[in-house]
Amino acid sequence: MTDLEELTSIEAIERFIEDHTFSFLYVSREDCSVCHAILPKLRDLLTQFPRVSLGRIQAEAVGEIASIFLIFTAPTLLLFVEGKEFLREDRFVQFGELERKLNQIMNFVN
Template sequence: MRGMEELTSIEAIERFIANHPFSFLYVSRQDCSVCHAILPKLRELLERFPSISLGHIQAEAVGEIASKYLIFTAPTLLLFIEGKEMLREDRFVQFGVLERKLENLIELLN
């Protein structure tokens, strides 16, 4: 994983997904304590997956994200592979399970 890119519009999100074969979106809210706790763990996990690019979206800044990507809670984690949503996790993330899912998807595609 390279770094984390802040995405501030639907257009930026769509560009990010189009430009990165493995696009992981992390949607959070400013006032969400769970969101703040999960982000460092997610970044640490994605260090083991250098092909995955991470984009961060503040839901308050991009209001239309809820309707465009059917997001009803925060945090929401979305993995897109070649532009298609392949994985969705939200609220309380089990990182062991998430890691196995990522490993399986990467292995399947290699």
């Protein structure tokens, strides 16, 4: 499974995005059963993409995340490439389609 970094402030999130060429943010809520089900699948998928760093944000702990990143539901998955948002998925994620999009982005960037 891919390593997971817990991000507990907007400053930590911004630093995470700046420090990694490929930064994937996973925004979840503690009371969200879908969030708990998707995270292990996402971590497994990202093992195919070793250049992608994964950060997790608990929406309750970082309340301003919703307004800064325009997040309206959980889970929300955001991929940043060199600090720019390239991909956004939310709620019910189709992992086959997500894998295809990640491959496409990685091929484009390389």
